[in-house]
Amino acid sequence: MKKISVASAPGKTILFGEHSVVYDEPAIAGAVNKRATVSLCKSHNNYSTLKSNDLGFEVIMDTRRGTYTLKRGKPGIIRYILNAMGKFHDHTSIDMDLSLNLPIGSGLGSSAAVTVATIAALHHYHGVDFNKETLAKEAHAVEEEVQGIASPLDTLVSTYGGLVYLSREKRIVPFDNNLDAPFVIGYTSKYGNTGKVVKKVKTLKNNYPELVNPIIDTMGKIANEARVAILKNDIDKIADLMNLNQGLLDSLGVNTYELSRMIYTARDNGAVASKITGSGGGGSIISLCREDNVDEVAEAINVEDRTIKVKFSKDGVLVNRKSPPLS
Structure with missing residues (x-):
């Protein structure tokens, strides 16, 4: 055998x-x-x-x-x-x-x-x-x-x-605790190139350190705030932090038309937060939903893109x- x-x-x-x-x-x-x-x-x-x-x-x-x-x-x-x-x-x-x-x-x-x-x-x-x-x-x-x-x-x-x-x-x-909230992941057919996007951000950081370094530092602070919010299962605060984080990712130039379209489609159809997940330049967004609007958010994104519902x-x-x- x-x-x-x-x-x-x-x-x-x-x-x-x-x-x-x-x-x-x-x-x-x-x-x-x-x-x-x-x-x-x-x-x-x-x-x-x-x-x-x-x-x-x-x-x-x-x-x-x-x-x-x-x-x-x-x-x-x-x-x-x-x-x-x-x-x-x-x-x-x-x-x-x-x-x-x-x-x-x-x-x-x-x-x-x-x-x-x-x-x-x-x-x-x-x-x-x-x-x-x-x-x-x-x-x-x-x-x-x-x-x-x-x-x-x-x-x-x-x-x-x-x-x-x-x-x-x-x-x-x-x-120790599970994040008790439903998520919808939307992804576009325009794939991202992680290596290329990471290098793009590195170049931006090297060229404008006084501007980009505070953005990177603030992202770290957001992650620490989110850690506390997750431990408390504070969904409203997690949503606020996700949307703030998206604004910073946008400032680094990793967003695309397709990703932005999915983000605003999700928000317009009831998602309390939506942001890029991963390196950007194509790829996926993650949307935090309420229990009663997961399907509505997924269906709206599916009109032009694709979705999967995932569990941790x-x-x-x-x-x-x-x-x-x-x-």
């Missing part, structure tokens, strides 16, 4: 701290109940393959060179997998399958989920002991190499799961579900 190694990791949504977290400000994010799953086993061929029916592609991989030959489709997320394979695989032939129910490039941490799941599956396949702390660091290193600059938040949340506060010292502090998930990375949980 073939030894099959399977690992899955959740996507995430950021409530507070986009971009400012790159500069060591605090952030708040949560794992969602949408996941990337990587399955791999020894191949009978003398080459490695990767396929994803969800994304509609299949490739033959050269893991030593970090290259691939396309058989069908367009593998937009393969750079993360090849980078992880180069670091954590012994280059023997394997067959890999990727399942993903997260939209790519939408700000929901699809690349982090794929990276975390890939590394976890490879470690399990090779019998390498690891824990969540080392896995999150390894996955962040892959994202940083691929993107040029990357926040550790996505890979931390994808690894640990739950709703978390990330301190300035990069310490993860889980929330306590589950982080899972490896061969029968295995003992990672520490």
Whole structure:
């Protein structure tokens, strides 16, 4: 029987701290109940393959060179997998399958989920002991190499799961309470490029430090205020802070027409708050709703864009579900 190694990791949504977290400000994010799953086993061929029916592609991989030959489709997320394979695989032939129910490039941490799941599956396949702390660091290193600059938040949340506060010292502090409020995530077909947008903000910060540094600092203060509000389940204050945060993101130039359209559509149809989630430049917004208007908000956004309703998930990375949980 073939030894099959399977690992899955959740996507995430950021409530507070986009971009400012790159500069060591605090952030708040949560794992969602949408996941990337990587399955791999020894191949009978003398080459490695990767396929994803969800994304509609299949490739033959050269893991030593970090290259691939396309058989069908367009593998937009393969750079993360090849980078992880180069670091954590012994280059023997394997067959890999990727399942993903997260939209790519939408700000929901699809690349982090794929990276975390890939590394976890490879470690399990090779019998390498690891824990969540080392896995999150390894996955962040892959994202940083691929993107040029990357926040550790996505890979931390994808690894640990739950709703978390990330301190300035990069310490993860889980929330004991659940945020008792419904959210609608809207995403546009115009995908964002996280690396490109993060570099754009960095350039703006370098060119105008006296103007941009206070914006980054205020984002950090908003995240700290939001932490207290979440602990108290103060929905009105959380809504105010989300809308304030959106104004600051807009000032950094990461908004787009499509994102702004979704934000105001959500607000005009009853959402108490709506803001970009993720890097911007395309991708997703997150809208805080009342219990009685979730469907109304989702339907309004769906006229021109798409939505998913997500719940926060306590589950982080899972490896061969029968295995003992990672520490």
